[in-house]
Amino acid sequence: MKSKICDMLGIEFPLFAFSHCRDVVAAVSRAGGFGVLGATAFNPEQLEVELQWIDAHVDGKPYGVDVLIPEHLGVANESGLTSRKLKERIGPEYKAFVDKLLTEHGIDPGDSNVADRPPSDAPPPFWPEEAMKLLEVSFRHPIKLIVNALGKPPPEMIAMGRKYGVPVGALAGAKEHAVRLADAGCDVIVAQGGEAGGHCGEVSTLVLIPEVVRALKGRDIPVLAAGGIMTGSQMMACMAMGAAGAWTGSVWLATNESETSQVFREKMVEARSRDTVRAKTRTGKYSRQLKSGWTEAWNAPGAPEALPMPLMSLISEPAIRRIEKSAEGGNAAARPLVTYFVGQGVGLVEGVKSARQVVQEFKEEFADALGTVGEMMEE
Amino acid sequence: MKSKICDMLGIEFPLFAFSHCRDVVAAVSRAGGFGVLGATAFNPEQLEVELQWIDAHVDGKPYGVDVLIPEHLGVANESGLTSRKLKERIGPEYKAFVDKLLTEHGIDPGDSNVADRPPSDAPPPFWPEEAMKLLEVSFRHPIKLIVNALGKPPPEMIAMGRKYGVPVGALAGAKEHAVRLADAGCDVIVAQGGEAGGHCGEVSTLVLIPEVVRALKGRDIPVLAAGGIMTGSQMMACMAMGAAGAWTGSVWLATNESETSQVFREKMVEARSRDTVRAKTRTGKYSRQLKSGWTEAWNAPGAPEALPMPLMSLISEPAIRRIEKSAEGGNAAARPLVTYFVGQGVGLVEGVKSARQVVQEFKEEFADALGTVGEMMEE
Numbered sequence: 001m002k003s004k005i006c007d008m009l010g011i012e013f014p015l016f017a018f019s020h021c022r023d024v025v026a027a028v029s030r031a032g033g034f035g036v037l038g039a040t041a042f043n044p045e046q047l048e049v050e051l052q053w054i055d056a057h058v059d060g061k062p063y064g065v066d067v068l069i070p071e072h073l074g075v076a077n078e079s080g081l082t083s084r085k086l087k088e089r090i091g092p093e094y095k096a097f098v099d100k101l102l103t104e105h106g107i108d109p110g111d112s113n114v115a116d117r118p119p120s121d122a123p124p125p126f127w128p129e130e131a132m133k134l135l136e137v138s139f140r141h142p143i144k145l146i147v148n149a150l151g152k153p154p155p156e157m158i159a160m161g162r163k164y165g166v167p168v169g170a171l172a173g174a175k176e177h178a179v180r181l182a183d184a185g186c187d188v189i190v191a192q193g194g195e196a197g198g199h200c201g202e203v204s205t206l207v208l209i210p211e212v213v214r215a216l217k218g219r220d221i222p223v224l225a226a227g228g229i230m231t232g233s234q235m236m237a238c239m240a241m242g243a244a245g246a247w248t249g250s251v252w253l254a255t256n257e258s259e260t261s262q263v264f265r266e267k268m269v270e271a272r273s274r275d276t277v278r279a280k281t282r283t284g285k286y287s288r289q290l291k292s293g294w295t296e297a298w299n300a301p302g303a304p305e306a307l308p309m310p311l312m313s314l315i316s317e318p319a320i321r322r323i324e325k326s327a328e329g330g331n332a333a334a335r336p337l338v339t340y341f342v343g344q345g346v347g348l349v350e351g352v353k354s355a356r357q358v359v360q361e362f363k364e365e366f367a368d369a370l371g372t373v374g375e376m377m378e379e
Numbered sequence: 380m381k382s383k384i385c386d387m388l389g390i391e392f393p394l395f396a397f398s399h400c401r402d403v404v405a406a407v408s409r410a411g412g413f414g415v416l417g418a419t420a421f422n423p424e425q426l427e428v429e430l431q432w433i434d435a436h437v438d439g440k441p442y443g444v445d446v447l448i449p450e451h452l453g454v455a456n457e458s459g460l461t462s463r464k465l466k467e468r469i470g471p472e473y474k475a476f477v478d479k480l481l482t483e484h485g486i487d488p489g490d491s492n493v494a495d496r497p498p499s500d501a502p503p504p505f506w507p508e509e510a511m512k513l514l515e516v517s518f519r520h521p522i523k524l525i526v527n528a529l530g531k532p533p534p535e536m537i538a539m540g541r542k543y544g545v546p547v548g549a550l551a552g553a554k555e556h557a558v559r560l561a562d563a564g565c566d567v568i569v570a571q572g573g574e575a576g577g578h579c580g581e582v583s584t585l586v587l588i589p590e591v592v593r594a595l596k597g598r599d600i601p602v603l604a605a606g607g608i609m610t611g612s613q614m615m616a617c618m619a620m621g622a623a624g625a626w627t628g629s630v631w632l633a634t635n636e637s638e639t640s641q642v643f644r645e646k647m648v649e650a651r652s653r654d655t656v657r658a659k660t661r662t663g664k665y666s667r668q669l670k671s672g673w674t675e676a677w678n679a680p681g682a683p684e685a686l687p688m689p690l691m692s693l694i695s696e697p698a699i700r701r702i703e704k705s706a707e708g709g710n711a712a713a714r715p716l717v718t719y720f721v722g723q724g725v726g727l728v729e730g731v732k733s734a735r736q737v738v739q740e741f742k743e744e745f746a747d748a749l750g751t752v753g754e755m756m757e758e
Contacts, residue, residue: 002757041686133700134646195583203652204574204618207607207723211652214727228586237585239755240748273582273590274553344586347554348593353657369619373752376618378381 015243023257027355064145071151074308084120174200193227198325213242232365273347284309292339393624402636404733443524450530463499497644552580572606576722592621652726663688671718673697
């Protein structure tokens with residue numbers, strides 16, 4: 001396929017797969033797409049292991065890395081701050097709320113609002129200094145794209161991209177943000193609609209893509225479309241509006257290779273597109289997740305307010321891991337609480353497949369959509 | 380263009396223009412699209428006048444009518460109920476809230492929570508008996524499509540469509556609703572994403588279209604895409620996903636012919652796509668509107684709760700007309716309160732044009748998008 005981004009990255013089919021799972025990243029790149037590893041789930045040592053594995057399994061195909069370096073945190077960037085120190089700033093009502101919720105569902109709450117991963121002596125989640133270490137690890141590998149998931153990449157990240165000859169991308173949820181990212185030196189913009197899983201804005205993909213394409217006209221910066229894209233026909237639709245390709249996330253959660261639990265994958269297959277919610281109560285910033293007993297409890301009257309990033313993750317992540325573990329262990333009462341980041345496209349998930357199969361289907365649906373367009377034009 | 384809906388309705392370009400303004404309806408149909416008059420803004424006598432005007436100005440081209448017959452109202456359908464009687468059920472805190480808001484902005488609140496249009500002795504807004512009269516008027520004219528804007532058309536409406544040989548359509552904001560409408564006998568489904576202006580659901584257009592197309596596969600029911608569509612490239616994108624055409628609304632509000640005020644049109648040109656809000660405080664059901672001092676006041680802590688349909692309109696409509704009139708009269712303090720139903724696509728509005736010009740641009744952008752797709756495929 002002829003596309004600027006295909007030339008830029010040496011790929012055949014401009015389908016970008018964001019995943020925390022190395023297997024998905026390698027499988028998608030091998031199948032002609034472009035896998036992007038979400039690095040923020042790892043510490044630098046773990047990331048090194050993951051990238052070595054990808055290098056050994058990607059058959060020389062290009063892949064990328066995504067880091068999450070928030071522009072704004074709710075906690076000043078004090079040097080030496082640890083998760084343990086930070087959690088001491090969280091009011092007791094949060095632990096009480098989580099303990100009650102878990103206990104009611106037959107789950108041992110343990111020390112559920114203590115950050116047990118990363119360990120308590122590790123830096124807080126989404127910590128800028130830690131993110132810079134992830135970048136250093138990433139650039140030691142033959143990555144072809146580095147992306148910041150949340151806001152403007154810091155100047156150091158742009159400079160590292162230039163130094164290593166790696167294009168720098170960033171996600172934008174509004175036209176004004178996309179322009180700001182382009183002005184900051186980003187080489188690729190991922191315009192992500194509000195139907196996306198994970199951190200997202202409010203503007204829908206169908207509106208955002210033409211807005212961003214129009215705003216960046218003449219600037220030679222490819223725009224990838226993100227948010228709700230689960231099929232090749234949606235990818236084709238976005239490219240008809242001027243996107244250079246599709247950036248996808250949720251669709252890979254329903255693959256065999258995915259890091260998600262069996263319970264969550266079952267819930268994905270059952271879920272309708274209306275079964276997601278955009279809320280601050282997972283990370284402290286708005287993110288879209290599967291609606292569950294967990295999200296409903298935090299949205300109910302009397303629930304504690306969301307804390308800012310990164311405090312909120314110190315509460316939510318350990319608890320959600322306990323919920324998942326309990327559900328996987330056969331506790332039926334835990335199942336209704338299971339949730340994860342997922343977009344509205346979850347309503348289009350009909351079963352669990354291999355990552356390779358998903359790429360293949362995208363290609364077929366993309367070709368079918370081309371056929372649909374062709375037929376339309378016949379007189 | 381080859382499209383099932385073009386054959387069904389005898390049109391050239393499957394661009395559907397929902398408007399309360401007869402000039403827009405006639406201009407779009409004359410230009411090769413399909414104008415649809417929103418009838419619920421009129422009483423039966425007024426509607427007769429509007430349709431006679433359209434018949435005299437549409438050059439024999441096909442057009443349609445849209446009525447709003449809610450499946451569920453917050454008030455039982457008592458015979459003989461009037462707006463006056465109904466408003467007596469509204470607590471005094473609503474009038475006090477509106478009076479204060481208007482007064483603070485230099486607007487005479489008058490009897491602002493009294494329904495002065497329709498007159499107090501008229502049936503309440505969105506009243507089913509009244510809607511049936513609008514249908515009777517509509518079927519006396521050569522309409523080619525009749526659509527229900529909110530939920531399942533009543534069996535009488537389906538029966539009237541069959542009797543007069545006019546296809547019956549309805550809007551759906553979720554896949555499950557679309558299937559229910561098809562099962563009820565609808566001939567055309569308008570799948571409308573949550574980015575749409577006016578009453579809307581939560582699922583984005585990009586997700587909803589492939590969901591509904593998939594769910595209705597093999598049923599020979601054309602699906603029109605709605606929600607956020609302001610350009611021919613978005614229309615093309617939706618059709619690549621299997622839609623038979625595009626149903627549009629907001630884009631016509633920024634035309635010279637539109638019923639909107641000059642102040643509102645200026646605000647549309649200024650607005651970003653994030654400047655809309657989906658709230659119950661205009662009609663009692665979720666609808667998307669331009670964010671303004673009015674919508675913010677109702678969303679602020681301490682504001683009264685939204686009342687169910689049709690009570691809410693008895694409060695909001697007279698007040699909003701006073702706001703608009705005051706702003707149009709030169710009261711700068713009234714301007715920030717001005718609002719109207721509009722979708723996220725408002726961010727794509729760059730100026731006010733004629734309806735004919737908008738159709739022409741849709742056609743050109745549609746052709747350009749085809750060109751984009753063609754180039755993609757060149758090796």
